[in-house]
Amino acid sequence: MAKEFVKNVTSMQDDFAQWYTDVVTKAELIDYSSVRGSMILRPYGYAIWENIQKELDNQIKATGHENVYMPLFIPESLLQKEKDHIEGFAPEVAWVTHGGEEKLTERLCVRPTSEVLFAEHFKNIIHSHRDLPKLYNQWSNVVRWEKTTRPFLRTLEFLWQEGHTCHETDEEAHGETVRMLNVYADLCEEFLAIPVVKGQKTEKEKFAGAKYTFTIESLMHDGKALQSGTSHHLGDGFAKAFGIEFTNREGKLQTVQQTSWGFTTRIIGAMIMVHGDDRGLVVPPKIAPTQVMIVPIAQHKEGVLDFAYDLKEKLSQTIRTGIDASDKKPGWKFNEYEMKGIPLRLEVGPRDIDQGQVILVRRDTGEKETVSLQGLESHIQHTLSDIQNNLFKKAKTHRENQTTTVTTFDEFKVKLSEKGGFIKAMWCGDDACEGFIKDETGATSRCIPFEQERLAEKCVCCDQEAKHLVYWAKAY
Amino acid sequence: MAKEFVKNVTSMQDDFAQWYTDVVTKAELIDYSSVRGSMILRPYGYAIWENIQKELDNQIKATGHENVYMPLFIPESLLQKEKDHIEGFAPEVAWVTHGGEEKLTERLCVRPTSEVLFAEHFKNIIHSHRDLPKLYNQWSNVVRWEKTTRPFLRTLEFLWQEGHTCHETDEEAHGETVRMLNVYADLCEEFLAIPVVKGQKTEKEKFAGAKYTFTIESLMHDGKALQSGTSHHLGDGFAKAFGIEFTNREGKLQTVQQTSWGFTTRIIGAMIMVHGDDRGLVVPPKIAPTQVMIVPIAQHKEGVLDFAYDLKEKLSQTIRTGIDASDKKPGWKFNEYEMKGIPLRLEVGPRDIDQGQVILVRRDTGEKETVSLQGLESHIQHTLSDIQNNLFKKAKTHRENQTTTVTTFDEFKVKLSEKGGFIKAMWCGDDACEGFIKDETGATSRCIPFEQERLAEKCVCCDQEAKHLVYWAKAY
Numbered sequence: 001m002a003k004e005f006v007k008n009v010t011s012m013q014d015d016f017a018q019w020y021t022d023v024v025t026k027a028e029l030i031d032y033s034s035v036r037g038s039m040i041l042r043p044y045g046y047a048i049w050e051n052i053q054k055e056l057d058n059q060i061k062a063t064g065h066e067n068v069y070m071p072l073f074i075p076e077s078l079l080q081k082e083k084d085h086i087e088g089f090a091p092e093v094a095w096v097t098h099g100g101e102e103k104l105t106e107r108l109c110v111r112p113t114s115e116v117l118f119a120e121h122f123k124n125i126i127h128s129h130r131d132l133p134k135l136y137n138q139w140s141n142v143v144r145w146e147k148t149t150r151p152f153l154r155t156l157e158f159l160w161q162e163g164h165t166c167h168e169t170d171e172e173a174h175g176e177t178v179r180m181l182n183v184y185a186d187l188c189e190e191f192l193a194i195p196v197v198k199g200q201k202t203e204k205e206k207f208a209g210a211k212y213t214f215t216i217e218s219l220m221h222d223g224k225a226l227q228s229g230t231s232h233h234l235g236d237g238f239a240k241a242f243g244i245e246f247t248n249r250e251g252k253l254q255t256v257q258q259t260s261w262g263f264t265t266r267i268i269g270a271m272i273m274v275h276g277d278d279r280g281l282v283v284p285p286k287i288a289p290t291q292v293m294i295v296p297i298a299q300h301k302e303g304v305l306d307f308a309y310d311l312k313e314k315l316s317q318t319i320r321t322g323i324d325a326s327d328k329k330p331g332w333k334f335n336e337y338e339m340k341g342i343p344l345r346l347e348v349g350p351r352d353i354d355q356g357q358v359i360l361v362r363r364d365t366g367e368k369e370t371v372s373l374q375g376l377e378s379h380i381q382h383t384l385s386d387i388q389n390n391l392f393k394k395a396k397t398h399r400e401n402q403t404t405t406v407t408t409f410d411e412f413k414v415k416l417s418e419k420g421g422f423i424k425a426m427w428c429g430d431d432a433c434e435g436f437i438k439d440e441t442g443a444t445s446r447c448i449p450f451e452q453e454r455l456a457e458k459c460v461c462c463d464q465e466a467k468h469l470v471y472w473a474k475a476y
Numbered sequence: 477m478a479k480e481f482v483k484n485v486t487s488m489q490d491d492f493a494q495w496y497t498d499v500v501t502k503a504e505l506i507d508y509s510s511v512r513g514s515m516i517l518r519p520y521g522y523a524i525w526e527n528i529q530k531e532l533d534n535q536i537k538a539t540g541h542e543n544v545y546m547p548l549f550i551p552e553s554l555l556q557k558e559k560d561h562i563e564g565f566a567p568e569v570a571w572v573t574h575g576g577e578e579k580l581t582e583r584l585c586v587r588p589t590s591e592v593l594f595a596e597h598f599k600n601i602i603h604s605h606r607d608l609p610k611l612y613n614q615w616s617n618v619v620r621w622e623k624t625t626r627p628f629l630r631t632l633e634f635l636w637q638e639g640h641t642c643h644e645t646d647e648e649a650h651g652e653t654v655r656m657l658n659v660y661a662d663l664c665e666e667f668l669a670i671p672v673v674k675g676q677k678t679e680k681e682k683f684a685g686a687k688y689t690f691t692i693e694s695l696m697h698d699g700k701a702l703q704s705g706t707s708h709h710l711g712d713g714f715a716k717a718f719g720i721e722f723t724n725r726e727g728k729l730q731t732v733q734q735t736s737w738g739f740t741t742r743i744i745g746a747m748i749m750v751h752g753d754d755r756g757l758v759v760p761p762k763i764a765p766t767q768v769m770i771v772p773i774a775q776h777k778e779g780v781l782d783f784a785y786d787l788k789e790k791l792s793q794t795i796r797t798g799i800d801a802s803d804k805k806p807g808w809k810f811n812e813y814e815m816k817g818i819p820l821r822l823e824v825g826p827r828d829i830d831q832g833q834v835i836l837v838r839r840d841t842g843e844k845e846t847v848s849l850q851g852l853e854s855h856i857q858h859t860l861s862d863i864q865n866n867l868f869k870k871a872k873t874h875r876e877n878q879t880t881t882v883t884t885f886d887e888f889k890v891k892l893s894e895k896g897g898f899i900k901a902m903w904c905g906d907d908a909c910e911g912f913i914k915d916e917t918g919a920t921s922r923c924i925p926f927e928q929e930r931l932a933e934k935c936v937c938c939d940q941e942a943k944h945l946v947y948w949a950k951a952y
Binding site for chain 1: 507509510511514515516517518519522523525526542543544545546547548549550551554566567568569570571572573574575576577578583584586593596597600601612616617619621632633635
C-alpha cells in the first residue's frame, strides 16, 4: 500500500504566511530548489499558468498584437540610454560578467523588462506612419534581484508577458494603455474570479521611465493588496533616447508614442490568497486544469472502474475531467483534491451505478448532491458556472467588507490596524504626504481609482486641498 | 505612396551563406540587435515557432508528459556534481557574478540545459516505484556561449523544449529515448517535410553526461548536415551523483534510470535550408502561419475588396488565410509573399468575380491555375496537402542524390569534395579514425544509423574490421 498521509495546512487565522507556504507546496504548485529566490513550477502550477497564458494570449492576439521574442541579455550601455529607467532598475538586475572562460568587455544584464531592447528594434523597423501602430507582445522569463522572496509573489525570476507598442499620437497610446488594462481586468474578474480596482499609480509608484502607469489592484484574504497587472503610457521618453522617429502624414519627422504592459505568474499568488481556505487551494473552474475529478468508490467491485472510465471519456469532450483510480483510499483522495482546489468531485460506486446516478461535491461550498446520469453533463456545466460566479461574488463581498472610507489620519491609522484592507481617503497629491502615510502606517498608495469620489475637501494627511481619492493598503 | 522596393536575395549558387542571411532578414523572420550572437524573433519567425511548438507540445502531452518550469540560474556547485556534464558545458556557459550592487558568494550559470536542476528536484519528489515513471518537459530559453553564431543555427540564446524523465529500469529508459526520437522524426517528416536519418551518436559526439545519444540528422540544400533533434539515455550518471533513489517493487533501494531530449528553434534554420530557393523562403503548409494569401487585383474597382474580405472570412474557418489590401502594387505583393514562402497565393479581380473563379499560384512549383469558386475550399485543402507532400518528396530526392556510398578513404575525400552531402562508410569504432577523418576532410560522424548495412568488411579509414555503417558529413 502507498503511504497515505493526509495533508493538512496551517489555519489562515493562526498564521497566514505559513498557510500560504503550506498551500503552494502541499497542493504541489511549486517546489523550492537550491537557487535562492527561484521556484520550480510543478506540473499543477504550470498547468494553471498555461491556462492563464492561453486565455490572455487569445485576448492579446484578438486585440491585434503579434508575438515576438527578444534576447535575454541587455548590454549595460543599452540599459543606460533612458535615465529614469536605469535608475529604477539598476539596483535589482543580475549581471553576467563572464562567458565561458572569458571576461566580457561589457557587462550584460539579465532582462528585468525589455523596453530598451524593443526600443532599439523599433528604431530599426519604423520609418513611416504606415509602419504604425506596431503592436508587439512577448512571453518570457525576467529576473529581478529581490532580497526577500516568496513563491509567485516575489521571486528572483518570474514568467510573464510584456506588451510593447508604438503609436503616432499621444491619444492613441493612451487608448492602448487603457485597452490593455481592461484586458487584464477582465481576465482577472471573468477567468480568475478576482475583483480588481482600476486606477492610476502616483508619480512615486509609477514604472521607471513611464509618463504614467495604470494598475489593477486586488485584495487578498488577509487584507493586504496585490498589484495584479500594470499598463504604462511611456510617452516619448524611450523614443527620444533611442531616436524612434517616423515620417508623419504631413511628411515631417516625428517621435513615436509608446506603451508597455505586463502580467505575470504573480497572479497565481493572488488566486491562492483570494479563493483559498483552510482545506487548501480553490481554483476557479475557468482556469482549473482539472474541473471535475472522478473518485470511484469500492472500485474493486465489478464494473465500477469501467463505468468510471467511460464516464471520464464522455465528460472529457466538454469538461476537463480527471480520474483517480489508484489504490489509495477514497478519504485520502477526497482530501488530496480538496487541497488542490479542484472545483467538483464526482463520486461513483456500485449502488450509484445501479441507480443511474452519481454524487457531486462542490469545493467552494462543500455542498453534496445526488445527480442523475441523465443530463449529468449539462448539470456539471451549470454547476461549474455557478461556482465561478460564487467565487467572484464571495471575493467581491470580502473586498467590500474590507474597504473603509476615512477622512482623518487618526481614523486612517485605527481602521488600517483594526481591519486592514483598502482604506479610501483623499490626498493632496503631495509626495511628502504619501511618504508620511507610508512611514507612519506601512500602507502605500495603491492607486488613484478611475472612479473618483469626493469624500472630503482636505487631504487625509495635511491641510491642503484634496486632489484625488486614493486607495491605500499594506501590500505584497 | 509607400516605398515599393522589390526585395531580392542572393542566389544560392553564388553564395549560400549570403542567401541564408538574406532570406532570414528579408522574409522578416529575425532581426539583429546589439546583443552579440542573439537574434530577435520577429512576428513571422515567432509565429512559425509557435506552430512547431503547438504541434510538438501536443505530441509531448499525448505521450504522457507534463510541463514544468525550472529556474534559469544554476549555482556553480550544482552544475559540478556530474563530472562529464560540467566538463562538456563549462567552456560555454554565461556566468552571473553580481546581483544588483552585490558580488555573489557563488557564481550562477545561466542554464545551458537543465539536467542538474531536474536531478535535484527528482531527488526530492521520487521515493517509491509508485512515483515512477516521472515524465516531465520544459519549454524555455537556454544560453551557450558560442564564438561564431548564425541565426537559428547557432545562437548565444535559443528557445527549445527539454524533456527529462525518470524510470525504474534501463529498458524502460531506452524505450523512452527511442519513443521521443520518433516523435521528433515524425514532426520533422510530417510537419516540416524534412526527411531525417535516425541513428546513434558516437561516443565522441554524444551528450556530455549521457550513456548514449540518439539523433535525427537532416541534409541542407548546400550538402551540409544538420543535427535536428537529440534524445539521450542518461543511464544512472546523474541519478548517482544526485542520489535519486526509490524503493523498488522488492522493497529495496534502487537508483533511477533517466533520459533527456531536446528540440530547438534551430529546426527553423533547417526548414529554410531544405525548402528555400532563390525567391526566398518556402514554408510547408502544415506549419505555415499563413497558408493562403489573398491578393485583390484592381482593388479600387467596386466590389473587389468586399468580395476578397468575404472570401477571406469564409476560407478562414478551415484554412489560415491572409489578405493584403494595402495600396501597394500587386507585383510588390506577389514578390513579398513569395519571399515569405506562403504556400499559396490567391488572386481575385473584377473579371474573376464575374466569372465565379479565382487564380491560385503555388509557391513550390510556381504553377498557376484558374479555379471555380464552387468547391474552392476543398480544392485549396487538396492543393496544400499536395504541396506538403511535394516538398517532402523533393527534399528526399535531394538527400538521396546527395548521399554517396564509399568503401575507401580516397573515394571518401573525392566524393565529399565533389558532391558534399552524406557519405556512407564503414567504421571500426575507433576514436582515432573518427578524429582522423574529421581532421583530413572536415566531415564529422553524424550518426550510426539504426538501419545498418554491411558495405565493406574493413573500416574506411584503417585496416581494422568494420563495426558500423556511419553517416559522415560536413555539418552546421
